[in-house]
Amino acid sequence: MTLVQPQFRTVRPHPAHGCAAGPADAGEPQVWEDMTVEVALSVMAAARTGHLVVRNEDGLCTGLVHGVRLTAVRDSSGYTDRIRLRDVADLIGPFAPQAATAA
Template sequence: MTVTLEHPTAATATVGDLMTRPELQISDDVMVDTAMDILRSSGADHALVRDEEGRCAGLLTRLHLAPFQARSWYTERTPVRDIVHDRAPFATADMPATVAAAAMRSRGLDAWPVVDHDGHVIGLLNLRAPSGPPRTGC
């Protein structure tokens, strides 16, 4: 008996099938100016934010940090948890990819954290492939 593993079709794909490992994570107690430096030096457009218990607290993008580019005493003393960034709800691995894509489009997200049942990050769903065009099925 031969068992063949097939890639899920666009209609049956789940978030777990399409998610990637998160590349950059920061703690929510990191100061805004440090978060800007981390994103700039890494070349990343976003970073996952974790709370003190290691659970996902949101997704921080360069756009969220744009108002703080002038740097002041405020950016040196304000933790990321106190500024506006994308927060819950998050995707789950068993969520249908088409549902996740619709939710991301309606919220204007290019990336969405994927969490387990305890709220810990297990992946990141990107609406666009690294080269730019949208992924099929998502």
């Protein structure tokens, strides 16, 4: 198994996507849309969290993905190890920083 080294990028805020790398989500684990479901689950397990911030190839936040939903995809009969997060875009929910959800 190959270990995944997180890469942190500075991104500009994009009003249509509702999030950017800033103080509110700097500690959130992040993955890219082209990452496989299996790798995303591994990152989630390593980070000991139940969700991941998903970013597109431009570094813009596209939403959140939750472990329960990824596990359901992995356990489905049509699953292959080549399915990427962008292939199951309906899994990606809206982004809300932890500070906003705690209030």
